[in-house]
Amino acid sequence: MRTVDEHRARILGTAAPLPVETIPLDRARGRVLASDIRSRWPVPLFDNSGMDGYAVHGADATVGAELRVVADVPAGSSLDPALGPGQAARIMTGAPVPTDADAVIPLEHTDLGTEVRADAPDRITVTTAPRPGAHIRRAGEDAEAGSVTVAAGTVLGPWQLSSAASAGHDTVDVHRSPRVAVVSTGSELIAPSARPVRGQIPESNSVLLAAAVASAGAEVVAVHTVADDKAALVTVLDGLDVDVVVLSGGASVGAFDVVKAVLDRTGSIEFGPVSMQPGKPQGFGVGDDGALYFCLPGNPVSVAVSFEMFVRPALLALAGRSDVDRPRVTRRAAVGWRTPPGRTQVLPVVLDDTTVRPATSGGSGSHLVSSLAVAQALAIVPADVERVGEGASVEVMVLT
Amino acid sequence: MRTVDEHRARILGTAAPLPVETIPLDRARGRVLASDIRSRWPVPLFDNSGMDGYAVHGADATVGAELRVVADVPAGSSLDPALGPGQAARIMTGAPVPTDADAVIPLEHTDLGTEVRADAPDRITVTTAPRPGAHIRRAGEDAEAGSVTVAAGTVLGPWQLSSAASAGHDTVDVHRSPRVAVVSTGSELIAPSARPVRGQIPESNSVLLAAAVASAGAEVVAVHTVADDKAALVTVLDGLDVDVVVLSGGASVGAFDVVKAVLDRTGSIEFGPVSMQPGKPQGFGVGDDGALYFCLPGNPVSVAVSFEMFVRPALLALAGRSDVDRPRVTRRAAVGWRTPPGRTQVLPVVLDDTTVRPATSGGSGSHLVSSLAVAQALAIVPADVERVGEGASVEVMVLT
CATH class of the missing domain: 3.40.980.10 (MoaB/Mog-like domain)
Known part of the structure; x- marks a missing residue:
């Protein structure tokens, strides 16, 4: 036997593992990645703003300084306005930071605050000075161009799929x-x-x-x-x-x-x-x-x-997964039960945080399908155990 | 705020919870049951055999006794053969136990053993005597007719759906x-x-x-x-x-x-x-x-x-679920990290059996989408914590 x-x-x-196929991201949830995903570009792609605010020369932006707003850089803009001394550009989160700027002042660190205006104001007064480089997300700080962002063998969940999209891919190679x-x-x-x-x-x-x-x-x-x-x-x-x-x-x-x-x-x-x-x-x-x-x-x-x-x-x-086992936990037997001599017992059970008990009072009958409905897990009792004593430690396969 | x-x-x-709809079992996986499932009948429906073997009068089936096999009851048969003294019926697992029998002898407890024959033998000799009632699964021992076998509010997994089918239902009432x-x-x-x-x-x-x-x-x-x-x-x-x-x-x-x-x-x-x-x-x-x-x-x-x-x-x-939260576990911080004063930090993290660490060396930047791909969970750090110290206990939401 x-x-x-x-x-x-x-x-x-x-x-x-079954053969590899290339499929769109929106069909790839739960699949196993068959080849590494490498970023087509640096992520972020360009220095961009982490806040809605103003891109400035940090040295100019002392508390009380008045800066002239000479440009407006919304998200999606390709503008790279020149900023002279004492000049600033209004900038939105995710928009490219002008090459001339070295810090971003959040809206709420100026006299005008967060009131929404259709057009950029002409002037702002700094109320809190920025640290050097403040609120600038640097190109490539998340991933360098060509780097592996999702490794082969990974199970593709929402976060991995999102990462693949950011790396410039709308398809992935996965096992069938x-x-x-x-x-x-x-x-x-x-x-x-x-x-x-x-x-x-x-x-x-x-x-x-x-x-x-x-x-x-x-x-x-x-x-x-x-x-x-x-x-x-x-x-x-x-x-x-x-x-x-x-x-x-x-x-x-x-x-x-x-x-x-x-x-x-x-x-x-x-x-x-x-x-x-x-x-x-x-x-x-x-x-x-x-x-x-x-x-x-x-x-x-x-x-x-x-x-x-x-x-x-x-x-x-x-499907290509290397870890094919459900997690197992250990619980104390809330009651004792008999197990078949010489055979591994796999018993539908009910769990709480510390204990385990058979899902049925009727024992381990293989026909107890109604009782299966209340079971949450399977106790795995080794073949050499003949009886699980009350309070004994039992290994349980959790079916999450 | x-x-x-x-x-x-x-x-x-x-x-x-959204309104209730009635759908077939094969579309109901993962849905939440909106009304109790009651069994249309006793489960099992009738006394049936738990083994392939012979239905007998237990009193006749002493070791060495020769019994005459007068009937053959395959699974699915509606036969209920009369069994006189010294008579037996061959019976298969799940088949109805004749009213006249009070025990089942497994094939391997007779002289003929488990060799497969198309037709029932004429006679068998008992090699191991059955206990009274041996290998008979009694009608209703799993569930009585009319009893609740799956309760409203249950998430329907494979086991619950199987139980519903056994209870005589091919549709279920579930929340949309x-x-x-x-x-x-x-x-x-x-x-x-x-x-x-x-x-x-x-x-x-x-x-x-x-x-x-x-x-x-x-x-x-x-x-x-x-x-x-x-x-x-x-x-x-x-x-x-x-x-x-x-x-x-x-x-x-x-x-x-x-x-x-x-x-x-x-x-x-x-x-x-x-x-x-x-x-x-x-x-x-x-x-x-x-x-x-x-x-x-x-x-x-x-x-x-x-x-x-x-x-x-x-x-x-x-969808009708009462437990809407993912499980949380506690881990020790493998490294220290800063948290925002006065705000709950929810940080993508990497776990092992005992420790937790941020998924990125770059900290908690909300733009770090590539790094999200390696995270397995979210650490939840309360608003009143300003710094997680190395070795500190951290609550983690597990994304299984």
């Missing part, structure tokens, strides 16, 4: 996002809105998996529910054109486990137990079509746990 | 997601791919804001860049039909601050300083059209900070 770590290692060994198909199997499955008869169960795994795939930043391109029928499953699988197929159900030793019957030993796909509870029956490998196939057990909690432990890390690795 | 808390309180006072317009203003702004001349700056704020709005789960329905021209801005604003407008630039005291000129005192919109650094000039209020207007300063770091402190909490509140 493989350990959790062995199964993960096998999976991550196959999950190389995994295209994923979700396939639920089981002749017992019916639509949630239907009225079940004895033996039938509302289909919930595809809902869980599609939302989980999307939450991992991957693209759900197909969702299917298939009965336990080999021909029907083959037809569905043959119609897919994806990077990853996530199946649930039919992966165990049952006589009707069609996923195993159809996929075992195609490509590198292998089925076998993993020493985890829930989620022991697992199939994984690269199919004949080059896609990664995850064949998960059918119970909802097993699906939730298997996704977090095996599928999500692979989706992130395919 | 308003404090940060006063400005936030004014904003959150206007941000009531805020529809947001992003408007960058400034005559200095050009497309990032253009070649700037003196005075021009690549437009990056709309990229930042659009990605940040989407990251908050809201819907970006319009993105505009407008020069400092009142008529042009009015035309853009008149064309919007949204819940929230986020503008950047033109909110301060400059002569060309058109956002203030156009929006001040329309509806409840007010402009004025907030004691925060960066991000002091702020405008906010409900416009004549009923939308919330956020008028942020134009510097990129000010935009990033203002979004996190003011806009994001409002977007979450509109």
Whole structure:
């Protein structure tokens, strides 16, 4: 029986970053940068004002000095007015500081204050003298031309995208996002809105998996529910054109486990137990079509746990991320609970700032889908622990 | 001058949850549930098997007993075969346990083991006796019919959606997601791919804001860049039909601050300083059209900070979330830095497990957009602190 770590290692060994594509910034949120972004120019591009005020010769701008305002430099202006002795230019935040000036006096450091005027005044009187260089943002002080402003491997959030735009780029090179198909199997499955008869169960795994795939930043391109029928499953699988197929159900030793019957030993796909509870029956490998196939057990909690432990890390690795693990924290067990001997327990739990407890009073049953709704995290209890004692330290994977 | 808390309180006072809509589960990820989900039936629906194996009379199934297999109950079957003394039914995981049975023996606890057979065998010999009730999941043990399985106010993630499906629902009542317009203003702004001349700056704020709005789960329905021209801005604003407008630039005291000129005192919109650094000039209020207007300063770091402190909490509140704040942690300052007297400092920072440091060596300049790319979090330093000493304890807002 493989350990959790062995199964993960096998999976991550196959999950190389997908090819690179060049896409516009407004589609790149959450993607992983594939090549360094270098600034096309110095940032800022030119010495500019950090305040609305007046560009001056600092030496002239003593308290009480009257300066003549000879120019007006709004934001966006390309003006570079000459400033003689005792002269100033009105200037707005972000506008280029005239070459002749060496300081900016904020509006409120003059006699005229911050009252808004359409036109620049003729004269101002300095009420607070500027320090040398005051309120001038120097060209290149944020980034030099050609310098790397966002490094390859970075996950592109709002701040990184903004930085890329400032560096002169409206596209970025990123790894392609995994295209994923979700396939639920089981002749017992019916639509949630239907009225079940004895033996039938509302289909919930595809809902869980599609939302989980999307939450991992991957693209759900197909969702299917298939009965336990080999021909029907083959037809569905043959119609897919994806990077990853996530199946649930039919992966165990049952006589009707069609996923195993159809996929075992195609490509590198292998089925076998993993020493985890829930989620022991697992199939994984690269199919004949080059896609990664995850064949998960059918119970909802097993699906939730298997996704977090095996599928999500692979989706992130395919997307080019180097850190594929969720953060883990340590909490004290608020109550004791039993764990399966020799298997890693992955238990839906409820957390507060200091403690952790099982999300259900019913224990770790893999069918407790209603209870899953109140869980916030997964406790990871090592295989060699047989019982978590009240007050024991427990490692918890946080699902933020 | 308003404090940060006063400005936030004014904003959150206007941000009531948006109306409720009913949408399919596969579109509901990240939405906030507006009414309790109650299970249409007991979960599980019927006593079912937790294993692939044989449903038996437990009293008959002593070690060495030979049982006659008189029926085969696959998943999805509605069969309820009668079982006489010494009789068993082959049963698959999830299939309904016959009324006459009171335990399930897993395949591997019989002489025939787990070899897959198309048809049920005629006879099995018990190798391990079941406990009473073994491997039977009782109807309703996860949730009773009519019980609340997901409570109003819950953010719907994969697990909650799966639970809703199991409870018999293919739609959910959720608060509408805020529809947001992003408007960058400034005559200095050009497309990032253009070649700037003196005075021009690549437009990056709309990229930042659009990605940040989407990251908050809201819907970006319009993105505009407008020069400092009142008529042009009015035309853009008149064309919007949204819940929230986020503008950047033109909110301060400059002569060309058109956002203030156009929006001040329309509806409840007010402009004025907030004691925060960066991000002091702020405008906010409900416009004549009923939308919330956020008028942020134009510097990129000010935009990033203002979004996190003011806009994001409002977007979450509109979406129906009660907890609108990001998690905060405490770290030790790895270096000392200065803070503005009398203003709350919100500083982009880099973290490790124990320490925090400014993301830039250049300090807290609101124009340092390149440096923003390496920041992972925002340090929040209270207004009454004038200097963060090396080793001091600092509160940090984590942007996960």
